[in-house]
Amino acid sequence: MTASPTAQSPAAQSATTPSAATAPPAAAPCCDADRAAGDSPIGSAPSFDTFLLLDHRSPWSRTAADDAVRGLLPRAVQHALAASPRTRAFAVRPVRDRHRVPLQAPRAGRVGHDPFLATFPGGLDATAIAGLATGATAVDGSMVEDIVIGVCTNAKRDRCCAVRGRPVAAALRTTFGQRVTEISHLGGHRFAATMLVLPIGYSYGQLTPDLADAVVRAALDGLVHPTGLRGRSDLSPAAQAADAYWRVALGPSAVDAVRIESETRVDGAVRVTATVQGSRDDVVVRYVAGARIEETTCGGKPIQTGRWSVARA
Numbered sequence: 659m660t661a662s663p664t665a666q667s668p669a670a671q672s673a674t675t676p677s678a679a680t681a682p683p684a685a686a687p688c689c690d691a692d693r694a695a696g697d698s699p700i701g702s703a704p705s706f707d708t709f710l711l712l713d714h715r716s717p718w719s720r721t722a723a724d725d726a727v728r729g730l731l732p733r734a735v736q737h738a739l740a741a742s743p744r745t746r747a748f749a750v751r752p753v754r755d756r757h758r759v760p761l762q763a764p765r766a767g768r769v770g771h772d773p774f775l776a777t778f779p780g781g782l783d784a785t786a787i788a789g790l791a792t793g794a795t796a797v798d799g800s801m802v803e804d805i806v807i808g809v810c811t812n813a814k815r816d817r818c819c820a821v822r823g824r825p826v827a828a829a830l831r832t833t834f835g836q837r838v839t840e841i842s843h844l845g846g847h848r849f850a851a852t853m854l855v856l857p858i859g860y861s862y863g864q865l866t867p868d869l870a871d872a873v874v875r876a877a878l879d880g881l882v883h884p885t886g887l888r889g890r891s892d893l894s895p896a897a898q899a900a901d902a903y904w905r906v907a908l909g910p911s912a913v914d915a916v917r918i919e920s921e922t923r924v925d926g927a928v929r930v931t932a933t934v935q936g937s938r939d940d941v942v943v944r945y946v947a948g949a950r951i952e953e954t955t956c957g958g959k960p961i962q963t964g965r966w967s968v969a970r971a
Contacts, residue, residue, distance in 0.1 A: 687963060688954040689818040689864075692848035695949040697963035699849040699863035701899040703889035705767060706746035708790040709856065710739070710782070711806065711839075713762040714749035720814045722749040722842040728763070731782065738784035742791035746891075748854075749842040750808060753831040765806070766790055766799060769859025770892045771913060775802040805877055807839030808854040809870075816847035816956050822865075826851040829867035834874055834938065846888065848961055853886075859915055861888040882911040897921055899943045899966035900930035908935070929971055940971035 686694070714726035726749035727736055738743060752759040764782045767775040768790065776799030778786065786799065809827035813820035823840075830838040844852045853870055857875045862873055865886050876883035884905040889898025897918045897936030904916045915935055922929045927944040948963035 661689040665783070673917040677702050679864055680930075685730075685747055685820050686954060688816065688848040688951070688956040688958065689819070689822055689850045691951050691954050692963060693864065694863075694952060695963045696965070697848065697890045697948060697961075698965035699846065699886065700902045701889055701895040701945070701966050702846045702863065703859075703891050703893070703898055704746065704845045704847065705744075707744040707892055708742070709745065709769070709855075709891045710747040710787075711750045711762075711765040711808075711841075711858075713745060713764075714842075714969065715751055715756055715761070716813050716884065718842070719813055720812075720843075722812060723747050725749065725818055725841070734784045735787060737942060738787035745787065745791055748808065750839045752836065753809075753827045753838055757785065759836070762921075765802070767857040768793070769857055769890065771917065773857035773859065773913075775804070775806065776800060777802055777858040777898055778851075788890055799887045801939070802936060804837055805810055806856040807838045807857070807877070808844070808856065809838065810844045810847070810850070810852045810854075810939060811840045812842060815843045816850070816958065818850040819843075819847050819852070822850035823852065824851065826867050826870045830870055830874060833871060834878075838874075847956075849890065852888075854891075858882070859891040861891065862886040863888045879910075880912060882913055882915075883910045884908075893918060894921060894928075895945070896943050896966070897930055898927035899945075899968060900932065900941050903941060903943075903968045904939070911935075942971050944969075 695793045698782050712726040719725055727747050752825050763777050763779045765777045778799045809823050810819045811823040827840055844854055846863055851865045853865055860882055862970045863886055869885050873883040887902045901916050908915055917933045920931045927942050931944050944967050946964055946967050951961040
């Protein structure tokens, strides 16, 4: 395997070379301060193997997903979900026309190399949750042959999600229709606008409407676009960084173009082995801390910036 990112590619630089961090501007929103500090979204995807999408039309709080679980799922299903730590519930709602668009039945699925998305018109039960957690695809739902594009817009969580996310969600909704939805917190609001492509499970950050459009068009063709890539949710941060490195080299490509095989810790770094377009390849990835952002106009905790360096093994 000889492909490698070009030196001119910003995404490649994010995945390969730690750049000198600059001091962020004083009293800036977190997403602006984070970019100014040279932070990279690569390796920051939320972590889960299976997911639930719950149509939650009540006003969203900071904990919209938890509110949806408590308000929409029976107690037995809540208990089954709590016993499935690799299953994550998200609140979703239409980007617009919320009072006219019919409520969606609960949806659930699995990410990764064998992704699926199913809808449950009769509601979810504890058996379905347990089936998802154990890798079953026959979970008594109706399979959906489409994708869901979730854009975080929740101002109650962080105002950057609304300021950056809502224009992206609106633009995508105009072009791609109701497969685009607002979604509850994806983590990493400093990377707003953030987006999640399901059922494949790839997350994106630092998106503009134009960049997001390119990502969605690729996803509709069954391809993973490397622009703004945070990572796939079933991979570790180190594996996400290696995956991004190879995908930058390949350009938009199928999920199976890169298959992570193993990870080995070596002297504070991680050696990641993968099958890349049918050939074995190895890289060594290491997280390099950058500037620390103590204060933003969004409030919240200090932000430790950084990026993953990638070297040929």
